[in-house]
Amino acid sequence: MTYEEALQKINDRLVFGVKPGLERIQALCEKLGDPQKRTRFIHVAGTNGKGTTCTLIASVLQAAGFRTGLYTSPYVLDFRERFRIDGEMIPKTELIEEVERVAAIAAELEAQGETITEFEFITALAFDWFARRACDFVVLEVGLGGRFDATNVIDTPEAAAVASISFDHTAVLGDTLEKIAYEKAGIVKSGGSVVLYPVQDEAVTRTFSTVCAERGAKLFIADESRMEVGETTLAGTAITWDGLPLTTPFTGAHQVHNAATALTVLGVLREKGVQIPDEALQKGFSSAYIPARMERLSEKPLVLLDGGHNPGCAAALHEVLTTHLSGRKITAVMGIMSDKDSMRYLELTAPHFAKIITVAPHNPRALSAEALAEEAAVFCADVTPASSIEEALRLSAVGDDEVLVICGSFFLASEIRELAIERYTK
Template sequence: MTYQEALQEISSLLRFGMKPGLERIQKLLDRMGNPQDRLRFVHVAGTNGKGSTCALLSSVLTAAGYRTGLYISPYILEFRERMQINGEMIPKEDLARLTEQVLPLVKQLEQEGEPLTEFEFITALAMEWFAQSGCDVVVLEVGLGGRFDATNIIKTPLVSVIAAVSLDHTGVLGDTVEQIAFEKAGIIKDGGDTVVFPRQEPGAMEVIRQAAQQRHNRLKLGQPEALEPVSSDLLGTQFQYRGTPMQMPLIGKHQVQNASTVLAALEFLQEKGFQLSQEAIADGFSRVHFPARLELLSQKPVFLLDGAHNPNGTEALAAALRQYLPAKKITAVMGMLADKDTTAAIGHLKGLFDQVYTLTPDNPRAMDAPALADLWKGLGASAQAADTPRQAVEMALAHAGDEGAVVVCGSLYLAAQVRPIAIEILQSQSPSA
């Protein structure tokens, strides 16, 4: 089986399960010998910030010398990004080999009336690869929710981490932060340790506290006040932690809070025997790489790529733009999925953009570009639908000029589409090109 054939087999499976539950993936993993039981995990759930949290944790553990698996979704660069070891994506031949190995078991279950979803299959492949590769620890990002997410098939992790909880996927997870927090808190296992993002909505925090108490977990909150700020600009954030100077190429006040959540989780790992020196922590923070999270692709003109796709995410984006680009004329390229709260999401960005070019993301749930442009026009903004990502980027750069700024936002799927095109165009326009 080739790599492309493997991708075709994976994408041919159901996108979502017929019914929620962990029974299907448990049956598959049973037949695979339960590779997940040979691994240790840091399990991360949340609405916003869980990707940044996972990237920081993985980078620190790798810097400290541990063979570290990382499982994330969705991907930005390419499919193989979903499973990594020490920052390296799974080799194409390994993905093809594992797919060929596990696919007959998936077909068996399908014939028995237990069809697996795409995400369940990918999760099982990742567990097998991490186990075969002898990972010391795996940083495991929840796909959707927590309680019934395929990643929740693991036993009690080293640490459960819950990033910021807010309204998203309301049709699946519930339409209040309390209901969504209940689903996220489903990753809290009996007798474990839990770390929580420090700025939770009160209702969500109470649900998480109750779950931790019921399952006899020690509960720790991130402490952003322990991070003494030094400076922050478009290139990154500098701070001191327990007297050690640290910097990370992530920007925004929300990333300082995510960093504090990561540091709290690392404290639990240190208690459990992980050798994590201040130098390794600082090194891991400085090396973290996370595309499409306020990612700076160019300084002149300023070109930022961000996957903010729900009200909480666009609120954090708006705060960052006010902080870092207070006097810039900002041009936006934006596309969103129709099942998001688009009205609330763009409401946070009202008044920040001089011009908006809208796109239809490459996703079956995408909102049409003209409809999104109409929403912006309803807020009094100048907005125009573009036909292609290339056209949108070219128009945005022309409108912004060298002294302006371009911000791409609204969807991680859009960010994945636009990123390679934007890099190509920016490089072709560079004086050194």
């Protein structure tokens, strides 16, 4: 099997969509020898900020000398970004081996009438790879919700974290914050330790308090009174936590909350005897990196790439634009999926832009450039649909003292990132 054939075997399963229930992933894992039982996990759910929280925790554990796995989604540039150990993506040869192993088992189950989804397949693959590579810890990001998410097949983790919860995937998770929080609280295990993002709707906090009490789990709400925030720029944020100076490359008030959540999780691990020196906290925070999260691709002109796609992400982008780029002439290249709340996203972001170029990423769920342009015109006077990524970049050309923001979807970020870097960093 070639690498391309391995990817195709995985992608072929996308047609099966999302299927609630853990019975299929349990069957897959059992036939693999239950690799998820041979690893210590930090399990992270939430609507926004999961990726940052996971990355900060994993970066610190790696800096502390632990072999650390990291499982995240979606990817931006390379499918293998979803599976990393100590910051390194799974090698292509090992991905091929894992696909062959899991595909053989999936075929057995399908012969018995089961249908294995793409996310179930790659989650089993991840568990197997992390176990075979003898990871000390794996930071595990929930894919969707929590209760029926394939990652929830694990036993009680070393710690669970819940990032910011807001409205997303309402057709699957429910149309109220209580319903969404209940689904995400499905990761709370008996006797576990759960850390909650410090700024949540009261309904979310109430739901988690109730669920933790019912299951005998300890609930920790990240205490930002332990934190002092220093200088915040587009390059990152300086903070002090219990007197320890730290810097993170992420910017925005929401990133301060994510940092507090990650630090509280690491504190829980310390209380359990995990050796995490202060130096590891400092090194792990300063070296953390995620593509397409307010990522600066160029300084002159300033080109920002942000893949956030829901109202919570739009609010974060709005804050950065207001705080750091007020008064600047900003052009946007924007692409959004049709199943997202595009009008709310536009309401928060589009008024900041002097010009918007809309484009449809190469994805069957993408909102057409024309439809997005019609919606964006409600908030911005200069909106033009583009027929391709290349045309969008050409139409959005900016001068050295101007700003280009590429936003709205990780699918767009994936397609445009290298082309934008090539265009603006020559």
